[in-house]
Amino acid sequence: MDLGLKGKVAIVTGSAGEGLGRAQAIALASEGAIVAIVDIQPIDQTVSLIESKGGVAKGYACDISKAEQVNEVVKKINADLGPIGILVNNASILTTVGMFTDIPVERWNRDVEVNTMGTANMSRAVWPHMMAGKWGRIIMISSIAGTMGGLGQTSYSTTKASVIGLAKSLALEGARANITANIIAPGVIKSKLAMESLRGDMLERMKQRTPMRRFGEVEEIANTTAFLCSEKASYVTGQVLHVDGGMGLFVF
Numbered sequence: 001m002d003l004g005l006k007g008k009v010a011i012v013t014g015s016a017g018e019g020l021g022r023a024q025a026i027a028l029a030s031e032g033a034i035v036a037i038v039d040i041q042p043i044d045q046t047v048s049l050i051e052s053k054g055g056v057a058k059g060y061a062c063d064i065s066k067a068e069q070v071n072e073v074v075k076k077i078n079a080d081l082g083p084i085g086i087l088v089n090n091a092s093i094l095t096t097v098g099m100f101t102d103i104p105v106e107r108w109n110r111d112v113e114v115n116t117m118g119t120a121n122m123s124r125a126v127w128p129h130m131m132a133g134k135w136g137r138i139i140m141i142s143s144i145a146g147t148m149g150g151l152g153q154t155s156y157s158t159t160k161a162s163v164i165g166l167a168k169s170l171a172l173e174g175a176r177a178n179i180t181a182n183i184i185a186p187g188v189i190k191s192k193l194a195m196e197s198l199r200g201d202m203l204e205r206m207k208q209r210t211p212m213r214r215f216g217e218v219e220e221i222a223n224t225t226a227f228l229c230s231e232k233a234s235y236v237t238g239q240v241l242h243v244d245g246g247m248g249l250f251v252f
Ligand SMILES: NC(=O)c1ccc[n+]([C@@H]2O[C@H](COP(=O)([O-])OP(=O)(O)OC[C@H]3O[C@@H](n4cnc5c(N)ncnc54)[C@H](O)[C@@H]3O)[C@@H](O)[C@H]2O)c1
Pocket: 013, 014, 015, 016, 017, 018, 019, 020, 021, 038, 039, 040, 041, 062, 063, 064, 065, 089, 090, 091, 092, 093, 114, 118, 141, 142, 143, 144, 185, 186, 187, 188, 189, 190, 191, 192, 193, 194
């Protein structure tokens, strides 16, 4: 099935590491999109990986929490690669796990700066390009922690819920310009980070409360992103799509 992504310029934030971002960048590139890898950490590996598969990608260093850096980078991407049509807001952090009042305010602020404001900064910078082109796809990578809450994850969960409000509002503001904005809420996905940060018995307990009794693969998020970015999803906007093996369902 042709997803209609050939030649579209796509930005994927947080795609330098070995997680969901890289898989989404690879999926979009394999559909023929030209992908800008935006990350705070070195990006060469993802770019080389995409190029080795015959795709087109270029790396851009940027801290998404800094609005000036974001504006500069988006201007550069537009000049280097062409009009931006797709933005995948994947980058985020989880600075502290701890009960509500044990999370210091500085940690709260950093989670909000990166996850909420970073996502807003990126979306604001690409918005005029999408409006001018009368076409756009914005994806927010939220989390089941954003839709269900997360024990010991108040700051992360708050920021992951905030991007749902942002996407729904952008869906409304972009509707008449063919700009869609949707949200993916992953369950537990086998990224390097998730597997290393969840300790032994926690992993097993999480698997047991997932009806499919397994964790998701990064490619299962990437496939969903490719669909939502495609022409095939042209009438889908403002939606939260859980990709969680049924974890958000009522289990007893
Ligand atoms: N892995 C899971 O189980 C899971 C579950 C639910 C949601 N998610 C979400 O999926 C996304 C990816 O998660 P992951 O598991 O691949 O984690 P990850 O840490 O591997 O990916 C996050 C990426 O964001 C980048 N980043 C961090 N701060 C940045 C900044 N200020 N500016 C630019 N880039 C920055 C990091 O360098 C990294 O490449 C996140 O939004 C996360 O909240 C993951």
